[in-house]
Amino acid sequence: MxxxxxxxxxxxxxxxxxxxxALALAAAGARVVVAARREAECRGVADAIRASGGEAVAARVDVAVPGDIEALVATAVERWGRxxxxxxxxxxxxxxxPIADADDATFDRMMAVNVKGTFLCMKHEIRQMVRQGGGGSVVNLSSILGHVATPSGAIYVATKHAVEGLTKSAALCYAKQGIRVNAVAPTVVTGTEMVDQMMRDHPGLMDPYIADIPAGRPARVEEVARVITWLCSDDAAFVNGHSLPVDGGQLSK
Incomplete structure (x- = not known):
């Protein structure tokens, strides 16, 4: 790969x-732009890539701001041409x-980041891929909760179902231009701020979900990262419009 x-x-x-x-893509030979709201942490990731002999730059981006995304794609193109x-x-x-206890501001904030943010990223990334003649791979982060639901967390479930829809529609739209759009759908993944914070702030909340994983444990970050890298590579050249669970068999139940 x-x-x-x-x-x-x-x-x-x-x-x-x-x-x-970012680390896995760099290890596979890619030149990587590492972007997030916390630019200092992005610089740390880029530094780690360069220390391992790779090429990387860091950039700040707020996915809820359209101009940020457009400028971010331009950064990649200005640096490496495509x-x-x-x-x-x-x-x-x-x-x-439960949904009856959720507030409107939480809904708006999560939709802005998880759904609109993914939409804006795809919009400007795909525009660039079309502009340079087609070809390319986009991988969105979904969740097993983009396939199924839970009694609580309805807003998160809704955002991930929306990401699945955006992924499939874009895949159909740009398939003939050689642009593949897929998603990964992980189960509980330790080593992520989201899961680690939930375990810290809500003790026991994740226990039923972990117990439901046939593999008997949560996923690890590097296991999901390797799947993302494969989807970006030519080894996955005929995989398009797919949401690939990384779930230890959980959705097979």
Whole structure:
């Protein structure tokens, strides 16, 4: 699996799955733009890539701001001339309650980041891929909760179902131009801020979900990152419009 001479953009690359994806893409030979709101952390990821002999730059981006996304794609193109792969990993989860107890502001905030943010990233990433003559791979971060639901967290479930829809529609629209759009749908992944914070702030909340994983444990960041890297590579050249669960068999039940 090689991405030698490919240019990759990782949005949400400062930590968790995004950070893992940036490191894995670089290890496969890609030149990587690592972007998130926390630019200092992005610089740390870029430094780690360069220390391992790879090429990377860091950039700040707020996925809820259209101009930020457009400028971010331009950064990749100005630096390396093109964009071949894009990973849209930015996301938040704040609704740990039944839908009747959720507030409007939480809904608006999560939709702005998880759904509109993914839409804006795809819009400008795909525009660049079309502009340079077609070809490329976009990988969105969904969740097994983009396939199924839970009694609580309805807003998060809704955002991930929306990401699945955006992924499939874009895949159909740009398939003949050689642009593939897929998603990964992980189960509980330790080593991510979202899961680690939930475990810290809501003890026991994740226990039923972990117990439901046939593999008997949560996923690890690097396991999801390797799947993302494969989807970005030519080894997955005929995989398009797919949401690939990384779930230890959980959705097979």
């Amino acid at each position: 090689t991405l030698k001479d490919k240019v990759a953009l990782v949005v949400g690359g400062s930590s968790g799955i995004g950070r893992g994806a 964009l071949d792969c894009a990973v849209n990993s930015a996301g938040i989860s704040e609704d740990f309650m």
